[in-house]
Amino acid sequence: MHEFSSKGFGRRVTLPMSGMVVATVFLVLVFALISAHRQNSLAVESSTQLAETAISVKEREIARNLKDYAVWEDAYRNLHENLDLAWAATDGNVGANIYTGLGYEMAFVVSPEGKTVYAVMNGEPGAPVDAFATIPTGLRELVARGAVDAEPAVGFLRSGSDAFLVAATAIVLPSADRAALPPSSRSVLIFAKKFDAKFLARIGEEYLLQNLRIVPSATASLGAAVPLRSLDGADLGFVSWSPEKPGTDLLRFLLPPMAISLVAFGLFAFLVLRHTKRSAAEIETSARTIEAYARTLEDSEARFRDVAEASSDWIWESDRDMRMVYFSARFTEVTGLAAAGVLGRTLEQFFVIERADEAWQSRAQALRAQESFRDLRCRYHDASGLLRVCRLAARPIVDHAGSFAGYRGTATDITSEVEAQARATHLALHDALTGLPNRVLFHQRLGQALEADADERSRLAVLCLDLDHFKEVNDTLGHAAGDILLQEVGQRLNACILPSDTVARLGGDEFAIVQNGVNQPLEANALSRRILESLNRPYMVDGSELHVGVSIGVAFAEAENDGADALLKNADIALYRAKQSGRATMRVFEPRMDIELQARKALEYDLRQALARNQLEVHYQPLVELENGRIAGVEALARWRHPEHGLVPPSSFIPLAEDTGLIVGIGEWVLRTACAQAAAWPELRVAVNLSPIQFRHSELVETVRQVLVDTGLAPHRLELEITESVLLHDAAAAREILTALKETGVFIVMDDFGTGYSSLGYLNSFPFDKIKIDKSFISDLSAEKSNAIVRSVIGLGQSLNMITTAEGVETPEQVEFLLREGCEQVQGYHFGRPIPADAMTTLIGGWTNDLGEGRSAA
Numbered sequence: 001m002h003e004f005s006s007k008g009f010g011r012r013v014t015l016p017m018s019g020m021v022v023a024t025v026f027l028v029l030v031f032a033l034i035s036a037h038r039q040n041s042l043a044v045e046s047s048t049q050l051a052e053t054a055i056s057v058k059e060r061e062i063a064r065n066l067k068d069y070a071v072w073e074d075a076y077r078n079l080h081e082n083l084d085l086a087w088a089a090t091d092g093n094v095g096a097n098i099y100t101g102l103g104y105e106m107a108f109v110v111s112p113e114g115k116t117v118y119a120v121m122n123g124e125p126g127a128p129v130d131a132f133a134t135i136p137t138g139l140r141e142l143v144a145r146g147a148v149d150a151e152p153a154v155g156f157l158r159s160g161s162d163a164f165l166v167a168a169t170a171i172v173l174p175s176a177d178r179a180a181l182p183p184s185s186r187s188v189l190i191f192a193k194k195f196d197a198k199f200l201a202r203i204g205e206e207y208l209l210q211n212l213r214i215v216p217s218a219t220a221s222l223g224a225a226v227p228l229r230s231l232d233g234a235d236l237g238f239v240s241w242s243p244e245k246p247g248t249d250l251l252r253f254l255l256p257p258m259a260i261s262l263v264a265f266g267l268f269a270f271l272v273l274r275h276t277k278r279s280a281a282e283i284e285t286s287a288r289t290i291e292a293y294a295r296t297l298e299d300s301e302a303r304f305r306d307v308a309e310a311s312s313d314w315i316w317e318s319d320r321d322m323r324m325v326y327f328s329a330r331f332t333e334v335t336g337l338a339a340a341g342v343l344g345r346t347l348e349q350f351f352v353i354e355r356a357d358e359a360w361q362s363r364a365q366a367l368r369a370q371e372s373f374r375d376l377r378c379r380y381h382d383a384s385g386l387l388r389v390c391r392l393a394a395r396p397i398v399d400h401a402g403s404f405a406g407y408r409g410t411a412t413d414i415t416s417e418v419e420a421q422a423r424a425t426h427l428a429l430h431d432a433l434t435g436l437p438n439r440v441l442f443h444q445r446l447g448q449a450l451e452a453d454a455d456e457r458s459r460l461a462v463l464c465l466d467l468d469h470f471k472e473v474n475d476t477l478g479h480a481a482g483d484i485l486l487q488e489v490g491q492r493l494n495a496c497i498l499p500s501d502t503v504a505r506l507g508g509d510e511f512a513i514v515q516n517g518v519n520q521p522l523e524a525n526a527l528s529r530r531i532l533e534s535l536n537r538p539y540m541v542d543g544s545e546l547h548v549g550v551s552i553g554v555a556f557a558e559a560e561n562d563g564a565d566a567l568l569k570n571a572d573i574a575l576y577r578a579k580q581s582g583r584a585t586m587r588v589f590e591p592r593m594d595i596e597l598q599a600r601k602a603l604e605y606d607l608r609q610a611l612a613r614n615q616l617e618v619h620y621q622p623l624v625e626l627e628n629g630r631i632a633g634v635e636a637l638a639r640w641r642h643p644e645h646g647l648v649p650p651s652s653f654i655p656l657a658e659d660t661g662l663i664v665g666i667g668e669w670v671l672r673t674a675c676a677q678a679a680a681w682p683e684l685r686v687a688v689n690l691s692p693i694q695f696r697h698s699e700l701v702e703t704v705r706q707v708l709v710d711t712g713l714a715p716h717r718l719e720l721e722i723t724e725s726v727l728l729h730d731a732a733a734a735r736e737i738l739t740a741l742k743e744t745g746v747f748i749v750m751d752d753f754g755t756g757y758s759s760l761g762y763l764n765s766f767p768f769d770k771i772k773i774d775k776s777f778i779s780d781l782s783a784e785k786s787n788a789i790v791r792s793v794i795g796l797g798q799s800l801n802m803i804t805t806a807e808g809v810e811t812p813e814q815v816e817f818l819l820r821e822g823c824e825q826v827q828g829y830h831f832g833r834p835i836p837a838d839a840m841t842t843l844i845g846g847w848t849n850d851l852g853e854g855r856s857a858a
């Protein structure tokens, strides 16, 4: 770019302009001076001519006047032939009139012999004054020439210090033939006019020559001069005058306005130049600013290009018909396609616009309105034919006329982003372990299904599934095995459903199914059966065969159902009921289940407060030795004195306490209360029930030890009753705890023997001190089978050297039977019901050895 500079401008414009102005002024001045000089010279020249003419006129005038007097018969007769001085002196002849009339100061008559015979000096005729003495130089030659020449001889001669115009001519008859007369016989008349200041002043007046005067030298000239030379060439000085100076006058006239004009012009030129210079400086500043802007613009463009290409993949442009007309170099780098092959195709020919994209409507509107748009999702095939996704953003190009000329925009390849998004969406909606839909997707599907009309809704069933004993698998075989099991369960569930159904893993071992069955509830029942059958089949995990069942709760959508949450809640309630019903089964939701559940929740709430509000009590039931009828001990049984419901039996709250984990706290409280109470009684043992839940807490042994220490009860006076379910859960851990408990010195009792799996192996492998035969066998003693069982358990105890206790002994017959069979201890209403500690203290105090007496009727 050409750089504009005000200094350059000064050099190029100011200096030449200033030079031109100065040169013009100079030329005008020179021209004026030359003209003035020329004018002056011409004036001098013409006045010189005038002066010369004046002199010549005077010469001719004196010659003419002289000739008038010399060529006159009277003069010839009286001055030549006969010298008549009186005639001569007579005024009017050659007398005073020569001076007074003609103004000649001197007049002489010289005889042929060369002698002055008559003279008139300043108008005074008189005695002859020698002319040659008066005018000593040059007069003789003049007289000689005048004597012979036809015309008077005229010339300037000096007389003293004065110059005189002198004329001489022969005095002849007017008719005389001058040539015929010998010169020597002629008399000569001489007139002399003094060239004095007065005469010159008169000439000056006549010829308009100012200050006409005689000056001795040219240097004393008044401006113009003509030399006066005598006939012999002697210098008589100069006739000088002040010539007119029209040039100088003109200059005088012109110079002031010229000077003013020049000054004004110079000032104007100066101002113009200054203004021009300032303008030039401003232009230079503007030019620099524009240059700076241009550089900034270039930088900005480069920056924009860098940013645009860094934040996107390529830049593109289309014409007004949406035909691609430009791709930046990155287009080929990213797509592998040659730009030339795509240019000319329309936007829609190259890109497949994703009209399914939710935002398409607004983009379509922007495109129709030829407005800016962003985030327009498109697909295209790259050079290798792979379908890729990109995002377009563009702004309209507006031409100089303000019309739409196409689009200019960026494209960003978002294929990996879209794939990652799809993966993330899948992850967000699916369970990572089983690949099944997760809770979120399940809710979405259920919500969508519920949006259908009432008819379709009524076909909808939700099944909630919970694996039975899954926790045990996890606890015993580890989480890896649990994971494999869950994956297998997922596959089996998938195999059970139809494509229109959705099976989801809600978390842990919870699954749920949305079933769309035309024929409900039959189809839900059928599906439940299929699932129960499929999931009950054994699983092979790490080479081990595992068995886990499943409990299923089913709820059907109804027209007036609240929604997905309500439906799922109902299915969950049904599932809870299925689990309560012994697992591996299914239950269909009924409204009463919800009521019961609410009641249970209310109870649970109350139970949480019970301990803190001292609503729990421990009642004691005596254990009697059959052999001697003595109280061998008491069983501590928890009671809940509910402020509204009265005394609540443990069968109503212990399972709830176990489900909620409250049993840990309640159990410890019962243990501590019973031990403290027993310590106050003489040598009686106290039996306390331990829940399987307490067993899973590692602090159990330490708690027992601490309670014994705190209450001071001797360990051998404490019996801990456990059920078979404790052993079922984790046999190894149970054995470890039992062994540790045994080491504290307490008795371990197997409670409710015969109700569970009653593996006889347990009795061998665990350190039990006592077996309690469940009261269901005792109450059923009339039956053959029960008799046999009771008999064999008693026998087993004896052979394993364990004490056998029979529970629920209510009748003397039962006592007799047990006595006969060798049962060592009994417990039952026949001997005493569970009673509060005070009552028990009284009972103990009044107890006799007689088996039939002292029974409490509490």
Ligand SMILES: Nc1nc2c(ncn2[C@@H]2O[C@@H]3COP(=O)(O)O[C@H]4[C@@H](O)[C@H](n5cnc6c(=O)[nH]c(N)nc65)O[C@@H]4COP(=O)(O)O[C@H]3[C@H]2O)c(=O)[nH]1
Binding pocket: 621, 636, 637, 638, 639, 649, 650, 651, 654, 667, 670, 688, 689, 690, 691, 721, 751, 752, 775, 807, 808, 809, 810, 827, 828, 829, 830, 834
């Ligand atoms: N029909 C009949 N029943 C008799 C007779 N003699 C005693 N019973 C009842 O049989 C149950 C014996 O206790 P259990 O088998 O350990 O069974 C207990 C025990 O498993 C559990 N339980 C009670 N208190 C506690 C406790 O503090 N902790 C734990 N973990 N469980 C407890 O609750 C179960 C029920 O306790 P209870 O309702 O007190 O019921 C007691 C007792 O009242 C009889 O002649 N006929």
